[in-house]
Amino acid sequence: MNKICVVENIRYFDMPTEEIIAKYFLVEVEEDFNIGDQFRFQGKFYSLSCKRPKENLIIVKEIKLKYPIDECIAEDNIKCPYCGCENTDSWEVSDNSGEEICEDCGSTFVWNRDTRVTYNSAPLKQKEIIGLNQTTTRK
Secondary structure, eight states, X not given: OEEEEEOSOGGGGSSOOHHHHHHHEEEEESOOOXXXXXXXXXXXXXXXXXXXXGGTEEEEEEEOOOSSOXXXXXXXXXXXXXXXXXXTTGGGOOSSEEEEEOTTTOOEEEEEOOOOOOOOOOOOOOOOOOOOOOOOOOO
């Protein structure tokens, strides 16, 4: 039997104690999973992050899948339409479009960079204004 534990930070399971396992315990199952596999349990979705076969431990993290799935997302960063995971280093991507595998949910999606040009103006030197001396006026 494998014990499934839910954690956000995997470092808790570098040297798992019974107390740590009890704190993060989700369910015990006979099934075996592979890294990256996803499953649903009690209405929540999980992705397998780590396995510790000697201890019969499967470490998972909860993922938030979105329903309905967004058809198109316009954001400041590349964002997974399935779970909403955001790549905060999107500015480092050298291409203008591509295919991405989400780090959180493992789903594949396409993205493209939408570039917009804006212009800023600031004062530099105003043209001199000439004053007139008025000698006659209109009647």
